Amino acid sequence: MRITRHYLTLAGRRVHYRMCGSGPPVLLVHQSPRSSDEYTAMMAQWGERFTCIAPDSPGFGQSDPLPIASPTTEDFADAILDFADAVGFRAIAAYGFHSGGIFLMNALRRHPERFVALAVGGYPCFHPHELDDVGEAYLRPFHPQPYGEHLLWAWNRMLEQSWYFPWYKPEQARRMSAPHADPMVLHPQVMDLLASGDAYRHGYRAALSADYDVPPAGADVPPALLSSYSSDPMTAHMARFPALPAGWSTAEQPDPAAHSSGNADWLAHHPAPAFMPVQDIDRGFLPVRTDAFDGLIHWRGSGDVLHIHGPGRSLDLLPESVLAIDLPGHGLSDRWPGEPPLDWAAWAAVIDSAAKQLGASDTRSEPLLPGEPELLFPDLTPDRYGNHLVNAWALLRAGHAFSPRYAITRDTMAPMAEGAMDLTTLAREHLALMRSSAALALHRARLSTR
Structure with missing residues (x-):
């Protein structure tokens, strides 16, 4: 299935997005430090059922960063809503993974009337002592160095995040269950990091410092699915969730493919109204x-x-x-x-x-x-x-x-x-x-x- 690519300018800030498929529109928000490229394989499958629209978040991929020194979770969430407005969404059905899901959850908590439904992969619920693991030590500055030292750091940082969580603590107790060393999988991840440069830290920082934004039981909010797959370190966090609002559910899938399929099946029951997307002409x-x-x-x-x-x-x-x-x-x-x-x-x-x-x-x-x-x-x-x-x-x-x-x-x-x-x-x-x-x-x- 053909994936098309477009730009849209919001208040002088350029946003790049990918689109494909036909059917009810679904907004896809990627994790940090990736870009909408993360979703190309999924879009090719989901495009049989949905019109998939996947923007690069501010400062990632080909999108300009926010003109804010230290953007917050709310800033990234507002950027999602601004894009959705500008591109043409009348009501939002969305999927986000990790930080993408964190930003969407914040947007839904503050503006539930904007959403039809939300599916989130790997939403965190950290214990207080775990927050030290995902603070500034997780967010090493990333600037070009004369002899390419930054490139070796980028490669090994992205590689070893599949070995340990957090990536900078190579200890037995921190081992991950599905390590890999496949350069063809790793390369596009590193390329996204290189494209973001030091701006990658803004998205990470905003997501990792976010409050727990799942609305309380009894809140009047649209339906949501919070799910994860077995090898994702966030899967264990689902057992920590307090009571969820009516129409909300959780699910653990065995692997990424099952996770993708399960979320698509769930979103198919909550279609958003169709529209004709807008794009730049320059x-x-x-x-x-x-x-x-x-x-x-x-x-x-x-x-x-x-x-x-x-x-x-x-x-x-x-x-x-x-x-x-x-x-x-x-x-x-x-x-x-x-x-x-x-x-x-x-x-x-x-x-x-x-x-x-x-x-x-x-x-x-x-x-x-x-x-x-x-x-x-x-x-x-x-x-x-x-x-x-x-x-x-x-x-x-x-x-x-x-x-x-x-x-x-x-x-x-x-x-x-x-x-x-x-x-x-x-x-x-x-x-x-x-x-x-x-x-x-x-x-x-x-x-x-x-």
């Missing part, structure tokens, strides 16, 4: 179909000239003032189906289609990097130990001092621009390179036109 995702590509192309800006980034880069690295796209397998655009083409004609067809839809009469491309393609763009397949992240960082760092960037000799020293090693810039370049699945193919395809 940036977004174009549907592009050619002989070799059928997917979404990320774009932003305006103008007669369409600017094309170089291999392994993205439109985020181009001036904000220009019209630009992310090529397939780059930035936020969809990947090529199968192996990326080495034939420039396939790339040109996508560019021509995007240019036509955006009203551009000309194109302009960034120059290619000098050097051997395979050395400029080595294999960065996710590695069990996170080495792919650090390798990419080191390659980019060298590229600001040597040309070609993989050859470090006296003869290859290149002039260094002022601010070349700026860590914020390096982090943006690194994110673009790590998102690129077709950099080598694009480089070789462009070389074939010379």
Whole structure:
């Protein structure tokens, strides 16, 4: 099932959301430090029954952070309601997991009239002594470091949160029941953390410092399901809940798949009214179909000239003032189906289609990097130990001092621009390179036109 992607601006703050399916609308709110990408597999299933709308929470994924120094639970909950209003919800049926569920619960407690029904996965009910485990020690600052130290921390922090709870206490008593070390599962989680940067702490802090917001028994509130699956550390918390309001229930499912299915079945009994979602018109995702590509192309800006980034880069690295796209397998655009083409004609067809839809009469491309393609763009397949992240960082760092960037000799020293090693810039370049699945193919395809 095709998942589409959109932007919506609320009081100057950009919100990114995913959507798919047909049927009654359901709002999906992700956990920290993820993004709506967390729900892509679930949306593909739920889309058979619902119109799924999943925003990136403020400061996560592609959504701007709240303009607040230390946002609270209420601030994140209000942001959910503001988005629901702006996108078109008339009444809300919603699902949220962990911090997503915490924010939704706060919104429902304060504004029950806004909801049709709420399903929450892994809602916490901490004992006072447990709150020390999820305080500031849980929220280590996250800033780019010169030699990529932050990348190894991010990888291992996300890895070991499946080994211990909390992640920073590697002790026998803190062991989790379902540890893993699958780099293909871990990589998208780490990429979401890299996209958020230090803003990841705001969502976590707001959720982990939240009050217990489940309404008391007797409260006049819409129905809700509070559930979890066996390996989730929050499952044990359900036994601590005091008496629930009428129409509220709890359930423990054996695994994530059963949890997803159980929540979908429950929400199907509480449909929300349909509406036509709203989106921005100055940036977004174009549907592009050619002989070799059928997917979404990320774009932003305006103008007669369409600017094309170089291999392994993205439109985020181009001036904000220009019209630009992310090529397939780059930035936020969809990947090529199968192996990326080495034939420039396939790339040109996508560019021509995007240019036509955006009203551009000309194109302009960034120059290619000098050097051997395979050395400029080595294999960065996710590695069990996170080495792919650090390798990419080191390659980019060298590229600001040597040309070609993989050859470090006296003869290859290149002039260094002022601010070349700026860590914020390096982090943006690194994110673009790590998102690129077709950099080598694009480089070789462009070389074939010379």
